[in-house]
Amino acid sequence: MMMKKKNMRRLGGGGLSLEAFANAKSTTNNYNPALIKKQKEFYKNAKYVSKYKKSLKQQGKQNDISSAIRQPQDENEGEGVSQRSKKNKKKKDSSHSLKELYEKKREEEERTRIERDTIFQAKKEKRERVESQRKATREKMFKRTRKGQPVMKYRIEHLLQTIQGSTS
DSSP states (O other): HHHHHHHHHHHTTTTTOHHHHHHHHHHOOOOHHHHHHHHHHHHHHHHHHHHHHHHHHHHHHHHHHHHHHHHHHHHHHHOOOHHHHHHHHHHHHHHHHHHHHHHHHHHHHHHHHHHHHHHHHHHHHHHHHHHHHHHHHHHHHHHHHHTSSSHHHHHOOOOOHHHHHOOO
């Protein structure tokens, strides 16, 4: 009997009843990292969606305003024969100006393409030059004497070049 009391005291009392154990397991402490991460992602996506919808709404309003502005101009131009001749002249001028705009845009695109090509070509040449230098130094470093020892002349030259390059 004495041993039992000592063991009970050592183990921390009589333990939990079955009902207390079941209730303790059923309660949650609401800390679930996976669930928290999922909720954060959900709210983040919801925020992006709402921003996107707002921007679409604004664009829609801008399009409505611009179309409303254009319609009255078209109605006014429909009156009178003299206005029609002006309209035809405007069309010719606008087509001419559109052609000029197209040509300018085309020339600019061509210029940018040529610049890109020259930059690409220069990079390619530089890369090839560096690669050939590496290859030459590698061949020198791997040269051996008849007995299989590395040729120290090239190794010392390489070390000297690196030292001079770091000091200057």
